[in-house]
Amino acid sequence: MSSIVIDNGDDSSPPRKLVVLISGSGTNLQALIDAQNTPALPHTSIVLVLSNRKAAHGLVRASSANPPIPTAYLGLQPYLRQNPGKTREDYDLEIARTVMKARPDVVVLAGWMHIVSEAFLEVLKGVRAPPPSTRCDNKGNVDQAEGDGDGDVKPLRPIPVINIHPALPGQFDGANAIQRGYDAFQRGDVDKLGVMVHRVVAEVDRGEPLIVREVPIEKGEPIETYEQRLHEVEWQIIVQATKMVLDEVEPLSHEILNKDAE
Numbered sequence: 001m002s003s004i005v006i007d008n009g010d011d012s013s014p015p016r017k018l019v020v021l022i023s024g025s026g027t028n029l030q031a032l033i034d035a036q037n038t039p040a041l042p043h044t045s046i047v048l049v050l051s052n053r054k055a056a057h058g059l060v061r062a063s064s065a066n067p068p069i070p071t072a073y074l075g076l077q078p079y080l081r082q083n084p085g086k087t088r089e090d091y092d093l094e095i096a097r098t099v100m101k102a103r104p105d106v107v108v109l110a111g112w113m114h115i116v117s118e119a120f121l122e123v124l125k126g127v128r129a130p131p132p133s134t135r136c137d138n139k140g141n142v143d144q145a146e147g148d149g150d151g152d153v154k155p156l157r158p159i160p161v162i163n164i165h166p167a168l169p170g171q172f173d174g175a176n177a178i179q180r181g182y183d184a185f186q187r188g189d190v191d192k193l194g195v196m197v198h199r200v201v202a203e204v205d206r207g208e209p210l211i212v213r214e215v216p217i218e219k220g221e222p223i224e225t226y227e228q229r230l231h232e233v234e235w236q237i238i239v240q241a242t243k244m245v246l247d248e249v250e251p252l253s254h255e256i257l258n259k260d261a262e
């Protein structure tokens with residue numbers, strides 16, 4: 001989907017906001033952090049980094065950024081343990097609520113190793129409101145936060161969700177794609193490998209590709225050499241793709257944003 005790009009270049013326009021979901025080292029997140037408010041991502045800030053793994057180094061990258069970027073952690077298994085009777089979809093809705101409270105323009109999955117449900121995507125599209133947030137203390141006591149004021153998380157427009165995937169479209173969907181691709185090339189099963197950023201749909205890694213880049217690989221080279229080359233391409237295209245999607249949506253005026261914040 002593309003629309004007329006309105007780039008008024010007006011610094012008075014409200015800043016564009018990103019939420020980034022991670023699970024690990026966060027080198028793609030770091031590329032986005034470094035690109036904030038530069039010509040690569042003008043007038044753009046990351047307003048939340050959310051991880052489903054407590055030990056994700058990307059959380060340190062965010063909190064060490066200047067200025068520090070707010071972070072959140074919510075793991076699936078802890079959530080299910082602390083909310084008996086709740087489901088994986090409820091977890092996804094809690095993630096969606098947390099994301100929407102940050103009022104992003106775009107959501108970037110940057111090494112987010114959790115398959116999100118249709119329910120998550122429906123909240124981001126604005127066709128579904130998440131149920132009242134459930135919170136739990138560190139003892140697992142669930143505090144059903146009814147009417148906690150964040151019920152109005154319906155977006156003013158659909159929020160695009162994009163993902164970086166270390167394979168070419170239709171190649172090695174799912175987890176462990178780098179190893180699977182490397183092994184397939186060395187076996188002679190494929191003759192090219194690459195990376196892409198794509199829109200996120202319910203079917204894993206089958207959303208519309210936004211940017212696709214082949215990554216050169218040589219027979220017999222160590223996977224580490226190939227992987228480093230691949231990541232360096234990822235760090236470029238994740239920023240470029242984020243800018244593409246931000247440019248698809250016209251910045252909301254201050255008036256609209258102020259009304260929304262009331």
Ligand SMILES: Nc1nc2c(c(=O)[nH]1)N[C@@H](CN(C=O)c1ccc(C(=O)N[C@@H](CCC(=O)O)C(=O)O)cc1)CN2
Pocket residue numbers: 109112113114115116117163164165166173174175199200201202203204205206207
């Ligand atoms: N609905 C979608 N969710 C996600 C997509 C997507 O395209 N549609 N992209 C993935 C990212 N990803 C590959 O690019 C990916 C990540 C994780 C998995 C996976 O099998 N996850 C398991 C848990 C694995 C683990 O914890 O190590 C799971 O979710 O049960 C597949 C593909 C992000 N989400």
Ligand SMILES: NCC(=O)N[C@@H]1O[C@H](COP(=O)([O-])[O-])[C@@H](O)[C@H]1O
Pocket residue numbers: 022023024025026027028029058110111112113164165166174175176177231234
């Ligand atoms: N299927 C999703 C997937 O495999 N994503 C991959 O996880 C890595 C995260 O690295 P990072 O945490 O250093 O950004 C990246 O290579 C990304 O393409």
